[in-house]
Amino acid sequence: MNQYVRKAENGSPVDHYERVAGNGKKQKIAFTKMHGCANDYVYINCFDQDIENHAELAVWLSDRHTGIGGDGVIFICPSEIADAKMRMFNLDGSEGMMCGNGVRCVAKFVYDSGIARKDVLHIETLSGIKICRVTVENGEVAAVTVDMGKAELAPEKIPVLFDGESVVSREIEVLGEPYAVTCVSMGNPHCVIFGGDPDFIDLEKIGPYFEHFEKFPERINTEFIQVLDDHTLKMRVWERGSGETMACGTGACASAVAACLNGFCQKGEDIRVRLRGGELVIRYTDERVQMTGNADTVFTGVVEI
Numbered sequence: 001m002n003q004y005v006r007k008a009e010n011g012s013p014v015d016h017y018e019r020v021a022g023n024g025k026k027q028k029i030a031f032t033k034m035h036g037c038a039n040d041y042v043y044i045n046c047f048d049q050d051i052e053n054h055a056e057l058a059v060w061l062s063d064r065h066t067g068i069g070g071d072g073v074i075f076i077c078p079s080e081i082a083d084a085k086m087r088m089f090n091l092d093g094s095e096g097m098m099c100g101n102g103v104r105c106v107a108k109f110v111y112d113s114g115i116a117r118k119d120v121l122h123i124e125t126l127s128g129i130k131i132c133r134v135t136v137e138n139g140e141v142a143a144v145t146v147d148m149g150k151a152e153l154a155p156e157k158i159p160v161l162f163d164g165e166s167v168v169s170r171e172i173e174v175l176g177e178p179y180a181v182t183c184v185s186m187g188n189p190h191c192v193i194f195g196g197d198p199d200f201i202d203l204e205k206i207g208p209y210f211e212h213f214e215k216f217p218e219r220i221n222t223e224f225i226q227v228l229d230d231h232t233l234k235m236r237v238w239e240r241g242s243g244e245t246m247a248c249g250t251g252a253c254a255s256a257v258a259a260c261l262n263g264f265c266q267k268g269e270d271i272r273v274r275l276r277g278g279e280l281v282i283r284y285t286d287e288r289v290q291m292t293g294n295a296d297t298v299f300t301g302v303v304e305i
């Protein structure tokens, strides 16, 4: 298999990998390209394929020019405590603890492929087991509702470097501009900012500065939100490890939680989050956050590594 080495560009906080000479041995891997709200990943079934070097493979296969193309790679593996286990890697090769759009697609894959053909599927993630209820149309999963568990607000558990019991509308300065941030963990860290139409933000420019801001020791996913009404949010996201994506499921959940904490929306009611690649419906209570959205297969193939 070809090897990859991690390189840090001069002056840039973002790491990248460079491909170096392989050892000549080749392996054919079957994959499925899937998306939830256009947050697209390459899915690899590890029930019947042995994979090594997950991070390096993720960097290569995610590349939209020299790989298959996607926001990262998700490995679907056997689990001793659930129907399947997912491991997700961002396109810089970092492993994510949780992926909301990914877990819906994993549930669809597990159901459609026959690994477990049940209406309620348990998927193990690095942030615990997620319970997925599938909606089946014409014999295939079309949508999934996921119990995402409890939203974590304690700064040390997110983790973010603020004092107090939670971080709601606290001011930070990024590139000389003040921003009021609300921080939430949905198994992974999020920083939510409310303001005007996010279409007008220069996300490529400011996104990396939030991702690497000094108060976020494990980097962060950042959501820019416009409140359209008390049940509807418009969102753009800069994801840790992947940059701007068309949608982020955990980000939509964190934004709905933040909207309730800031008094824009109400707990226990459906909140629609409009993302660049589609819409998710989120419901937040003290006990759990529920997320409903699509899960689509785009194509399947075989790649030689």
Ligand SMILES: N[C@@H](CCC[C@H](N)C(=O)O)C(=O)O
Pocket: 039, 090, 095, 096, 097, 098, 099, 100, 101, 102, 188, 189, 221, 239, 240, 241, 242, 245, 247, 248, 249, 250, 251
């Ligand atoms: N797109 C995902 C989140 C993926 C992981 C994230 N970039 C992280 O590193 O925490 C989602 O739909 O939740």
